[in-house]
Amino acid sequence: MAEKSIPSSRRSPATASIVVAFAMFVLACIIAAIGPQYDVTLLVTVGLTSIAAMGLTLLLIAGQVSLGQAAFMAIGAYVSAILARDFGVPAFVALILGVAASALSGVIVGAITLRLKGHFLPLASLAIGIATSAAIVAAGGITGGASGLGQIPPLAIGPLSLTDDRGFAVVVWLLVAVLGGGLSRLLHTRAGRAIAALKTDAEMAEIFGVNAARLRLIVFVVAATLAGLSGTLYAYYFKFLSPAPFGLTASINLLIACIFGGMAHPFGAVLGAAAITALEMLLQNTVARMLGLSGNVELIVFGLVLICVLLRWPGGIWSALQRIWPQFSAARPGRNIELTPSKRSTAGEDLLTVTGISKNFGGLKALQGISFGVGPDQIVGLIGPNGAGKSTTFNIATGLLAPSEGDVLLMGEKPPRRVSDLVHRGVSRTFQHVRIIPERTVLENVAFGAYAQGHAGMMSGMFGFDRKEEAATYAKAWRALEIVELDGLAHEPASRLAMGQARLVEVARALVSRPRLLLLDEPAAGLRTGEKLKLVTLLHRLKRAGMSVLLVEHDMDLVMNCVDRVVVLDRGQGLMTGLPEEVRQDERVIAAYLGA
Amino acid sequence: MFDTLLFLLVDGITNGAVYGLVALSLIVIYTVTRVVNIAQGEYVTLGALSFSSALSGSFNLFSWLVAGGLAAFALLDLADRRLLSSVRIRILLIRSVWIAGVLLTAFAAHKFPGSYWLAVLAALAATVSLGTLTYRLTVEPVSGASPIVLLIVSVGVYMVFHGVAVLIWGAEPQSVPPVVDGGVSLGPVFITYQSLWICGFAVLAMAGLYMFSERTLIGQALQATAVNRVGAQLCGIPVRFAGQLSFAIGAGFSAVSGLLLAPLITANYDMGFPIGLKGFVAAALGGIVEYPTALVGVVLVGLTESFSAFQISAFRDVIVFLMVIPILLWRNAVRPPEAHEH
Structure with a gap:
């Protein structure tokens, strides 16, 4: 086991993420360069869906479900469009303000609703999503109502204006690649472990220093911001807005993209967005054109494919591909590290x-x-x-x-x-009923114990500014596993552990926090x-x-x-x-x- | 002014009763199977439309489709090698009787067009069967999956139902007669008998479900499954059966609310979804797991809807849906739902 589970560092998920992100970008550039106009529009649509869906995937990884994600797209889109069109704000500034508006609404909505437990949260998000699109229709004087808002100026930074659709597609996919690669790297960093721990058990996460309410809000706001970014870009690409693409259907479609593609990984969102569009195109071409059947048959077949794929792979397409994705590992350090308490107690003090x-x-x-x-x-x-x-x-x-x-x-x-x-x-503790992150490896579970000693946030996690800290964390995690004599299982998923082993993993995790x-x-x-x-x-x-x-x-x-x-x-x-x-x-x- | 108030009150309560039936369906299904059933509104549509064609005596393709599905479902069960042959024979018998029931009611409605109750029976037999079929084919195989996956599967089911409804009945609205024509004048306000039927059925259904889950063994088993699936399984409660039953009840209630509501609006392929959505809101107000509070929720939704429609119609949906947030917050503070759902 131990031999097999230490792959060479070249096959790490971080490297694989960069390779995949780069490949996606190159492919998008090729399509943008030589594809027909129609394909370029599809490319932009898939890219924009991916950006919003990746935010949703991050939410799902943190254990939250939102049925109203498209509302944040709408806020970004309408704020930037109205500012640029009616108030003469430069388009790029309007874009930033639009994204900021989405983020701010994320803060407000999150602050109000994130205390909701269980299924209350998705229900609240459903309500907010529907209310937002209904409000856009109702406030027709500002938003153009159901008939829409046209003549949105093109995106421009100073004299540079992005009027070319192909150039726009390249910009969108550059964002998809950077965000996808970054979020993918984030999964296996300090913040990523905390987000996964949040889903498993918020109380356990708090014991190791995670401010659960704050982290939950941060994740929610990141998701809202990504949705906002997707929405503003939508406005500048199509130069026309109506409430329809931001309604409940849009929120559900985002969720379909995440789940269909696989909610365990940000690339699943891209995969899902692309697969759904490809499927729709395929159905339009075969069912509608060749067989001459109506649009309802497309809907039926789409539904059937969705059901069948999820029955076969409840983890989405990603889970079917996961076998070839490199497993996360961290090199075992050569030198020994002593896991002594962070501070020695003064004699006599209880x-x-x-x-x-x-x-x-x-x-x-x-x-x-x-x-x-x-x-x-x-x-x-x-x-x-x-x-x-x-x-x-x-x-x-x-x-x-x-x-x-x-x-x-x-x-x-x-x-x-x-x-x-x-x-x-x-102070650190273990739990009477084992609380470990089932989908992560033993090593990552133990490494989570070092959360309080680290400082790297989401940004440094996404873009790799945390290498030193991570190396120190994993050195400690390996040491703790050696102490409890479970280093041979370091790369096993925690869900496969026997009860006794899981308890010892909890002890090792507590040791890493150096209590x-x-x-x-x-x-x-x-x-x-x-x-x-x-x-x-x-x-x-x-x-x-x-x-x-x-x-x-x-x-x-x-x-x-x-x-x-x-x-x-x-x-x-x-x-x-x-x-x-x-x-x-x-x-x-x-x-x-x-x-x- | 008082007239208007009274009119809005009646209107609100009638709407509330319909949403209540859908909310009840959602609750029963959610508590037993953890499926947040996006396709629930479609049973309303299918109930109304299949009733309409059963009543007109035309060939009922829908019933035949359901019967075919049931046959496939029986084959699936018979292919299960873990079952004893005696069990298989019993399954075969039950399924045959069941399929025969669906087809016979459809046939009887075809033979005697215009018979209201025969048509109700035919529509109900088909939709209830469709409910259990849906559970068997789309929920049972992944019953261990996370609720969000089950939700997306139900979106797939919604797509299939929606498409099939258009294929069978087309986009044209179908006319559906009320149980009894006319109504009663209550002071200045005229109340249709149909409104009374709807409210009456809603109250009966809720009371019936309450009695069923409190007084009968099967009902208790259903409740036990809702509280703790694994525990129920360990106690020997067939969780699969409980799931099928919950889908049957949910489909039945929604279908009846559809065929009762249809005379007041028009029956068409698109009628179900918004009703299903309002049912969600009503269920959310009641916290989705409790029957009695859901009742308060539905009346609130119905009333808010009709009153705000009268006052500022443009913001009607904004108000109805935003109302959910403070109530959820309040419920969350008083009695939060279990944090972990399996």
């Missing part, structure tokens, strides 16, 4: 102090007066029968829940207000005996490296073998705190566990 906390859920007293501490270089076990309040204690300790009474001090201070700041405080305090939520559940022994060795090793651990665990043997102190909870109350030997012999503990 990393976590819990004093007299209680928690009530309505009338239920889940916790009453719990106190304990985790000191430097200490492993503390939190044990108790089911329903004892372990998880509640754990969540209060990490600030996910506020205690009804009592105080929590993390590194001597109150827990941060935002979960995403926890990691900056030197001073590591919180492990039932790390041994689902582990085999051999793996449990490894875990005990690992915990001792972490302790020697200067890490403190709070361990919530059911497995008594494992706890007793590695912890320095044990906190026993029973029915929401602290039963006792002590050394493992004391706890083992305590009658109350025995009674609680054996139910005597």
Whole structure:
């Protein structure tokens, strides 16, 4: 496995993206140069659809669905067209203002609707999309209403004007190539990993320092901006606007392009846009011209092809091609890196102090007066029968829940207000129910743990200004995988892991964030005996490296073998705190566990 | 002024009842199968148009197409090697009776043209069968796919239905008679009997569905599937059957709302889509998963629509659709939907 999964760096997806982007551009240039006028128009249409659809793909990768993406196209198109036509704003300035208007509406719509959960978000986007096109019709005085807005001036920068359709096609496809290549590179960078983590589990992403609400908004605005860019270019190419191409049908067509092409990759959007146009052309030529059948038959056949392709490849055309696409990998560094905590704790200072906390859920007293501490270089076990309040204690300790009474001090201070700041405080955790990004490799999952230590944003991710940082991140990720002895599985997709392996990947991911305090939520559940022994060795090793651990665990043997102190909870109350030997012999503990 | 108000109120409630039936269809299908069914409005169209041709006694191509589809569906099931031969025989029997039912109702309507209830029966048999067929052919094979893929598949289904409707019935509007002509004067306002039929059926359908899901074992199984697919499967609930049933119910409700609404507007190939869309809004207001709140949603949509049509008609759709946002926000704050859908 390990041999096969380390391809040479020449076959990396980043290189492949550049090659494909370049090939797309060259092909578009050839068509633009020698194709008939009709094909040039098709080429521009496919290019513009691709730009908007790529934004939508980014949204889908982040786990959001928009049924109103064409509304942002409309805003960009109409704002720039009206500015250039009726207010004499220079066309290029109007283009920028149009795109800015789309971005701004993205900020506003996103700020209002992104808090919506589940299917509420697509429903809201559907409503906004329809309302926008209805508003364009209704505000006929400004927008020309249903009859449209004509005589839009050509795109020009100073004396240079882009009146030539072929030149326009080249410009559009230059944008498609740059954006497609960039977004494709972005997938496997710091921001790309965070976006994928957002889809898997926003709470998990926050633990590693992602400000989920902010990132979600950024992705939404990027998608709106790309749609706006596509819309403004549409206005300047066709020099005529009407509400029809920006309605619900347009939004759904964008979504069809994404899904049909494959929503896992930005190139899927281009593929989908091209495939749909090609299919339409084919149907028009065969069904309509040769067989002499009406347009409805085209619609039926198109629908049937759409259904059949998705039944065969639910991941779209891209998923059928994915086999030949190089798998992401990062070279294993030669030198060893020690994953020590970011800051050493000062002697004597407790990393976590819990004093007299209680928690009530309505009338239920889940916790009453719990106190304990985790000191430097200490492993503390939190044990108790089911329903004892372990998880509640754990969540209060990490600030996910506020205690009804009592105080929590993390590194001597109150827990941060935002979960995403926890990691900056030197705290990391694993989850009772494994939360890893299933479609990414083990290595990428672990690399995500380093999110808080990096700074590279989306721009540097798209255009490759983050090489140094990424190399450092992957060096740490490899090191963490070596520590948990899973480096042989580095390039496996995380979805294929066994439960025990997935738990260890979570531990490795937490290690990469270089915590001073590591919180492990039932790390041994689902582990085999051999793996449990490894875990005990690992915990001792972490302790020697200067890490403190709070361990919530059911497995008594494992706890007793590695912890320095044990906190026993029973029915929401602290039963006792002590050394493992004391706890083992305590009658109350025995009674609680054996139910005597 | 009071007259106008009353008129708008009646109009709004009638529209609301239709949207409500479509919303209910969407909800049943969504909760059980996670399909946001873009093609839902087409069942409204197909219901109205197939009713119209059944009533006129002309040859009912639609019923024959559906019967053919059902036969293919039966073959698909028989080819499933995992099934025991006794099960196969049972499937064969059930499917034969079913196909015979669709064809017999179509034939009876053909023999006795003008019989209202026979035509309703024929239209309903065909559309309900089409619903289960659609589930079997386009949802079941990819039931594990993400909801967005299922949504796009339903767009494909919409295209096929839309195209087939034009092929069979053409672009010309078809006339559809009401259940009973005339109406009743309520003070200054004249209410057609058809409006009353629509509202009556909507209330009956909702009550019936409620009773069905609360009181019967199958209904409970349907609910269980809606709450947790995997859990339901582990409890021995046939999830495939639940899916087919939900599509059958959804198709049936929408088709009836189509054939009841048709006399008030005209039945044509394009009537369904906007109704389906308003059904979406109504369902969204009710949060798509709850029956009783959806009812409030539909009346709101219907009323807002007719009132704003009267006031500022140009911005009617803007208002109706923007209304969704604050209500979704409110519902999201009070009781958010589960974040992860599988």
